[in-house]
Amino acid sequence: MTPRICASLLAFISVAACNEMRPLHVPGPTTAHPPGNSVESPSSSASVALLSRRNPDARVVAFRILFDTGSSEDPAGKEGLTALTAAMTAQSGTRDMTFAEVSRTLYPMAASFGMQVERDQTVLTVDVAATDLPKLYPLLRDVVLAPRLDDESFSRLKNKQKSALEDELKGSDDESLGKEALQAFIYEDHPYGHPPAGTSAALASITLADVKAQRSRVFCKDRVTVGIAGAFPEGLDKTIAQDLASLPACPATRPGLPEPRKHHGLRVLIVDKPSADSTAVSIGFPTTMNRSSDDYPAAYFFTSYVGLHRQSAGVLYNRLREARGLNYGDYAYAEYFDQDGWTRFTLPDNARREQLVSIWLRPVKPANGLFALRGALHYWRKYVEEGVPADEIVRFRTFLSRYLSLEQQTESRRLGFALDDRTYRSSVPFSERMRTGWSALDASKLKDVVRRDLSSGDMSIAIVAKDGAALKKALLSGAKSPPAYDAPKPKEITDEDRVIESLPLGLKDEDVKVVPVADLFAK
Amino acid sequence: MKTASTLFGFALIVSSARADAPAPVYKPMAMTVDKLDNGLRVVVVPMTGAPTVAFYTLVMAGSRDEVEPGRSGYAHLFEHLMFRGTEKVPAADYEKKMQSFGSDNNAFTTDDFTFYVPLIPKESLADLVPLEADRFQHLSVPPAPYKDETGAVSGEYNKDFSNPWWAMDEAIREIAFTQHTYGHTVIGYKRDVDAMPQNHAYSKTFFSRFYVPDDCVIYAVGDVDRSTVLELVKKYYGGWAGKRAQPMIHAEPEQTAARRRDLNWKGPTTPRMLLGYKSPSAKDKLADSAALGVLATLVFGEPSALYQRLVVREQKVIELSADPDELLHRDAGLMRIDAKLKDGTSFEEILGAIQTALDAVSQGKVDDKELADARNHLTSSMVLGMQTPGTVAERLAFLTAATGDTQGFEKYMQLAMTVSKDDLVRVAKTLTPAHRNLVTLTGAKK
Numbered sequence: 001m002t003p004r005i006c007a008s009l010l011a012f013i014s015v016a017a018c019n020e021m022r023p024l025h026v027p028g029p030t031t032a033h034p035p036g037n038s039v040e041s042p043s044s045s046a047s048v049a050l051l052s053r054r055n056p057d058a059r060v061v062a063f064r065i066l067f068d069t070g071s072s073e074d075p076a077g078k079e080g081l082t083a084l085t086a087a088m089t090a091q092s093g094t095r096d097m098t099f100a101e102v103s104r105t106l107y108p109m110a111a112s113f114g115m116q117v118e119r120d121q122t123v124l125t126v127d128v129a130a131t132d133l134p135k136l137y138p139l140l141r142d143v144v145l146a147p148r149l150d151d152e153s154f155s156r157l158k159n160k161q162k163s164a165l166e167d168e169l170k171g172s173d174d175e176s177l178g179k180e181a182l183q184a185f186i187y188e189d190h191p192y193g194h195p196p197a198g199t200s201a202a203l204a205s206i207t208l209a210d211v212k213a214q215r216s217r218v219f220c221k222d223r224v225t226v227g228i229a230g231a232f233p234e235g236l237d238k239t240i241a242q243d244l245a246s247l248p249a250c251p252a253t254r255p256g257l258p259e260p261r262k263h264h265g266l267r268v269l270i271v272d273k274p275s276a277d278s279t280a281v282s283i284g285f286p287t288t289m290n291r292s293s294d295d296y297p298a299a300y301f302f303t304s305y306v307g308l309h310r311q312s313a314g315v316l317y318n319r320l321r322e323a324r325g326l327n328y329g330d331y332a333y334a335e336y337f338d339q340d341g342w343t344r345f346t347l348p349d350n351a352r353r354e355q356l357v358s359i360w361l362r363p364v365k366p367a368n369g370l371f372a373l374r375g376a377l378h379y380w381r382k383y384v385e386e387g388v389p390a391d392e393i394v395r396f397r398t399f400l401s402r403y404l405s406l407e408q409q410t411e412s413r414r415l416g417f418a419l420d421d422r423t424y425r426s427s428v429p430f431s432e433r434m435r436t437g438w439s440a441l442d443a444s445k446l447k448d449v450v451r452r453d454l455s456s457g458d459m460s461i462a463i464v465a466k467d468g469a470a471l472k473k474a475l476l477s478g479a480k481s482p483p484a485y486d487a488p489k490p491k492e493i494t495d496e497d498r499v500i501e502s503l504p505l506g507l508k509d510e511d512v513k514v515v516p517v518a519d520l521f522a523k
Numbered sequence: 524m525k526t527a528s529t530l531f532g533f534a535l536i537v538s539s540a541r542a543d544a545p546a547p548v549y550k551p552m553a554m555t556v557d558k559l560d561n562g563l564r565v566v567v568v569p570m571t572g573a574p575t576v577a578f579y580t581l582v583m584a585g586s587r588d589e590v591e592p593g594r595s596g597y598a599h600l601f602e603h604l605m606f607r608g609t610e611k612v613p614a615a616d617y618e619k620k621m622q623s624f625g626s627d628n629n630a631f632t633t634d635d636f637t638f639y640v641p642l643i644p645k646e647s648l649a650d651l652v653p654l655e656a657d658r659f660q661h662l663s664v665p666p667a668p669y670k671d672e673t674g675a676v677s678g679e680y681n682k683d684f685s686n687p688w689w690a691m692d693e694a695i696r697e698i699a700f701t702q703h704t705y706g707h708t709v710i711g712y713k714r715d716v717d718a719m720p721q722n723h724a725y726s727k728t729f730f731s732r733f734y735v736p737d738d739c740v741i742y743a744v745g746d747v748d749r750s751t752v753l754e755l756v757k758k759y760y761g762g763w764a765g766k767r768a769q770p771m772i773h774a775e776p777e778q779t780a781a782r783r784r785d786l787n788w789k790g791p792t793t794p795r796m797l798l799g800y801k802s803p804s805a806k807d808k809l810a811d812s813a814a815l816g817v818l819a820t821l822v823f824g825e826p827s828a829l830y831q832r833l834v835v836r837e838q839k840v841i842e843l844s845a846d847p848d849e850l851l852h853r854d855a856g857l858m859r860i861d862a863k864l865k866d867g868t869s870f871e872e873i874l875g876a877i878q879t880a881l882d883a884v885s886q887g888k889v890d891d892k893e894l895a896d897a898r899n900h901l902t903s904s905m906v907l908g909m910q911t912p913g914t915v916a917e918r919l920a921f922l923t924a925a926t927g928d929t930q931g932f933e934k935y936m937q938l939a940m941t942v943s944k945d946d947l948v949r950v951a952k953t954l955t956p957a958h959r960n961l962v963t964l965t966g967a968k969k
Contacts, residue, residue: 057571060910099835104826108896110903127907156838159865163793163841167863171792171966172686275790275967278681310629312606313622322614325674328682344627363682395619402625402644406575409911486720487670518791 038418041241048221048244051422052237053229053415061133062412064227065124065144065244066349066419068254069218071198072119072191078214080198081206083117084161085214090115090124092153094142099153102139111136113143117196118338118350121423122219123227127412130231137236141243144224149215154208162204165197170517174363174464177271178280181520182462185269185513186286186356187260194521201523220250225422229415257353260286265506268461268475272468273517279369280464283376284358289453290335291351292424297437298449299334299357305388305396306380307332307359310344313399315379316359323493324483326372328362332380334454345407348416351423357454369465370474370481374503377459378496384455387447397438404431468514475507554919555749556929559756561763562737566919566929567752568744570912576648576745577912580639580655581920583740583767583927584733586709587634587853590770593718596676596711597729599632600719603672604726605639606630609661612654614668620654623647632709635853636924642913645746649755656759659734666723673719680716687788691797691962698782699799699857699960702773735765740923745912775801775855783961792966793841794864796873799857800881801958805925805935806853812925813938814946815858816847821889821897821947822880823860829880839868847901851925851935857960870963878956885951889944902939 043049074081090113093099106112109132114125124144128136169176180195187193197203226241289295307314309331312322316330335355338347359380364372388396408414408431417430426433465471474481480501489497554568585598606628608614621628624647630639643651664672683689693708700706710716741760743752778801805812822829823845833840842863849859862873909915922931 060907100826100831103831104896107824107826108899108903110900110907127910129903129907152835152838156835159838159841163863167792171790172688174685175682273790275685275788277684278678312618312628318618321675321678322671325671325678327678328675344629362678363685364678365681395623399622399625402647403627405625405644406627406642409572409575409913411910485670486674487667489667 039237040422041238043222046245047238047241048247049225050237050241051225051227051415051419053411053418054232054234054237055229055411056231058230058411059130060127060411061130061228061230061232062127062410062415063125063140064349064412064415064419065140066225066227067122067219068120068223068225070118070120070122071194071196072257073218073254074191074194074198074202075214077202078206078210079194079202080161080165080196081202081210081214082122082218083196083198084158084203084206085211085219086115086117086122086124087157087161088149088153088211089147089215089219090143091157092150093148094139095146095148096142097139097148099148102143105135105139109136113140116347116349118352119192119196119336120352121349123349125412133232137240141240144244145246147215149208149212151208154211158203158206161197162200165195165203165521166200169195169197170520174273174276174278174280175360177273177517177520178282178462178464179358179360181269181271181464182282182284182358182460183356184520185267185460185462186284190258190260192257192352192354199521199523216248217251219247221245221247222250223254225419227415227419230411260354262458263460264458265511266457266459266461267511268463268472268507268513270468270471270512270514271462271464271517271520272466272514273464274466276464276466277366278363279366279372280363281361281369281373281376282358282462283373283459284356285456285459286354286356287453287456288354290355290424291420291430292426295449295453296334297434298441298446299453300434301396301400301438301441302383302388302446302450302454303332303334303357304400305392306383308400308403309333309337309339309346311403313396315383316361316376319379320361320372320375324375324489325486326368326375326483327364330359330361330376332359333357340413345413348413348420351420365484366465367484369463369471371483371501373461373463374481374505375500378500378503384450387443387450390443393441393443393446397441401435401438404434407431464517468516472512472514475505475512476509478504557749557753559736559761561761562766563756563760563763564740564929565753565756566740566742567747567749568742568912568915568919569747569749570745570915574645574746575642575912576645576743576747577640577642577916578648578651578655579641579742579744579913579916579920580659581740581742581923582637582639582733583635583738583924585633585635585637585924586707586711587704587772588733588770589704589707589711590772593715594722594725595707595715596709596719597726598637599709599711600673600676600726601729601734602630602632602637602639603676604664604669605658605662607662607664607668607672609657610663611661612657617654617658620650624651626651633924634705634709634856636920638917638920640913640917648747648751652755653759656763659739660760660763662730662734664726669723669726670720673716676710676719677716680710680713683710684713687786687792687795687964687966690786690788691795691964694784694786694962695797695799695857695859695960698784698962699778699801700775703775703854704772705775705852705854705856731765732768732770735767736760736763737765738767740920740929742916742920744916772854778958778960781956781959781961783963786962786964788964788966790967792964793866794868794870795964796862796864796870797962798860798862798874798877799960800954802850802852802856802858802953804853804855805851805931806927809926809931809934810938810946811950812850813935814942814950815850816901816939817894817897817942818884818947818950819845819847819850819858820901821893822884824897824900826893826896827880829876833873833876839865840873841865848921851921853925853927858954870961874961878959881951881954884947885954887944887948889947891944894942894944894947898940898942902936905936
């Protein structure tokens with residue numbers, strides 16, 4: 001029976017970068033904030049980089065072995081290779097033990113090696129009861145240093161990744177498909193343009209030799225940081241960092257990224273999916289701002305005000321879902337966002353060298369698809385242009401400052417956030433930096449940041465829907481798109497509807513592209 | 524106010540040095556259970572670490588309690604409506620107050636229960652309790668916002684049903700349960716969801732039946748102490764009155780022959796199968812539920828012979844799993860096995876392999892070390908999954924709803940840690956083809 005209803009599954013994937021990141025800007029003048037209880041040490045010839053957070057009172061030990069690589073380093077024609085290499089690392093056994101033997105050893109501890117792969121970061125995660133650490137650590141060390149990478153595991157994990165791409169992403173999850181389609185659109189001919197699972201044709205072409213070569217190229221000594229937190233014995237963190245120093249040196253530094261292709265105004269990618277019973281919409285644009293930017297606290301504040309992820313606090317949620325009943329929720333993000341498992345919180349360790357701002361509408365009835373799109377644009381532009389009222393800033397600051405306390409409840413999540421701070425070269429912990437930034441925020445300062453970072457009218461839109469040709473026609477016609485409601489609405493809403501349903505989109509034929517779902521991420 | 528009972532909960536795995544030792548040992552953590560005169564139970568679990576409190580409310584009504592035809596999905600709809608305000612605190616004010624607390628506020632619904640899960644910084648507790656007490660006692664949703672919320676539920680249905688798993692879930696319930704209300708999904712049939720906007724009056728009936736003190740349990744977990752919580756709860760919930768209605772939920776007749784339904788999915792997909800063997804009520808037979816949980820872990824877990832053969836060596840199956848939590852249902856339910864097949868693999872072959880593996884257990888072919896490992900895995904998974912106030916409260920509530928007993932989690936853990944080979948043989952004998960339900964799914968050509 002269904003364990004639960006109101007929760008969404010999230011991808012297995014996420015990650016970041018360090019060595020060859022574009023210069024990251026350390027936030028402006030701040031007082032000397034203590035870095036929490038994180039202890040960092042850089043890499044050396046005898047040790048890899050280390051970030052540890054020892055807490056003898058914890059009952060678990062959490063590992064995050066972070067690699068500065070991700071799907072952006074998939075070779076052309078081998079899209080999906082980094083994710084498959086990561087899976088082979090965690091799930092093929094070790095030089096001394098088969099996958100079955102590793103499974104049998106981990107099983108009574110209820111521990112398992114998870115791999116998150118995103119564009120620029122890959123992280124191996126595992127939580128273990130502190131008392132089981134002596135049994136777990138040798139396995140962890142061996143999967144990192146000497147994964148088995150055998151033929152049998154290769155075919156198994158390749159089939160699994162193929163299924164994740166074709167059955168899950170393309171076949172079963174229109175919400176994630178819309179988000180990936182948006183990125184494919186924004187990052188066309190760019191290393192971010194394909195999902196970590198790759199494309200069908202590329203995945204089919206990947207060989208075990210490719211996996212071994214990719215491991216040597218990117219899962220190497222200079223790219224790894226050992227993250228460890230919880231109740232580990234004193235000194236063990238340094239021992240681990242030394243153990244992993246036997247990883248081979250990286251043959252080359254990470255290549256830089258091109259800038260996303262520029263365009264003017266709105267443009268739309270319709271993923272024509274005949275089996276889609278509802279319409280999924282994602283909207284976004286690339287930005288040079290990221291967590292290390294001075295503007296980030298204010299930008300994060302603004303997107304949270306407009307649409308904090310899966311909370312009922314945001315404008316979009318309130319106006320589109322609560323007031324109109326259009327769908328299940330509507331949100332906005334100042335950076336690429338994944339949800340951590342069943343929670344509603346940010347998944348750590350998926351930092352990127354290039355970021356995007358996005359708006360996500362959960363599926364709406366097809367009849368309301370165009371209205372919902374216009375509605376999201378209407379409210380986004382309204383607050384971008386008019387700003388957030390001063391009293392609302394005060395009220396929302398109280399909420400968000402407190403809400404932030406809930407983000408880091410486990411050893412693993414605190415470690416993940418500390419690793420993100422390190423990635424973005426922030427000497428001040430994320431929560432503290434946000435709160436400090438918000439404490440000085442007023443309507444004028446917020447407006448300045450929004451104008452600088454969030455006011456782009458050059459937005460890309462991805463829509464997953466059936467009958468793409470008809471949708472394209474409707475988009476180009478400029479015709480009104482009145483909403484269909486089950487219940488009468490107050491005048492305040494219907495008056496606003498008259499404005500929204502006529503919102504000009506200014507789309508020309510070349511701005512709207514229709515792609516059959518079968519062709520998306522096919523090659 | 525009745526006397527408080529103190530018992531011990533879960534907590535720290537101290538571990539077992541011997542592979543065949545009876546699973547993890549616990550370093551007990553204090554947990555108290557109190558009962559108000561109106562029947563409302565209050566569970567308090569102090570936890571150190573983060574300065575947060577999970578102040579969660581369990582309502583022991585889920586889709587199981589939707590007894591009238593055409594009314595599937597109302598427990599879940601109600602989960603949504605509970606955010607729509609009262610006369611004293613309209614929805615917009617409720618939302619603003621929750622925001623002022625810095626709350627992460629949500630809820631979810633299952634077959635057996637609905638769980639409201641506001642998580643807050645500890646300093647907000649005194650302000651949160653009266654707000655929660657008000658909505659549980661005085662919910663007031665006029666027709667217009669009611670209809671808006673049915674739109675959100677419809678959106679959720681549409682979101683879910685882009686995934687074929689939900690169609691398989693709907694189908695296996697239909698073939699497995701001809702009488703019992705487990706025969707319909709939690710979100711409900713599409714036709715019933717579509718009709719919700721016209722059923723405002725019925726929704727009030729549902730509220731009066733189940734949103735009453737003796738059907739609810741409050742969990743306060745985190746940086747709290749019992750006396751503070753009790754003082755607040757007594758003050759704001761003490762006047763709450765009402766008794767739970769007892770809807771007629773028909774017992775499911777004994778299944779005597781295998782059942783099957785084949786589905787065609789509207790898009791391309793690899794073949795999938797969902798198997799459900801009839802399983803006992805956790806309320807009536809918790810020892811059997813625990814034994815079946817260990818059995819599911821033993822037979823379908825990654826190190827198992829079956830998994831290693833089908834998924835790792837022969838690679839006829841891409842994914843194979845059986846979730847032990849499925850055994851934790853109030854009434855007799857299903858032990859579910861989910862498999863995603865490689866193209867070209869026949870359902871019959873996998874069905875045969877699964878039945879053979881289960882038959883082997885019923886014949887006593889169980890390795891002692893593998894049994895110990897499975898017990899350890901099951902119980903350690905539970906404890907490792909309880910690192911935050913929210914996940915602790917959720918797990919405790921889950922077992923309370925399944926067993927009707929606030930000590931259900933502790934009892935389950937004790938039983939799971941001591942499951943023997945004889946226990947496995949006993950429960951495996953019930954997993955016969957006659958008790959089996961199969962749903963297969965094939966898709967359009969890729």
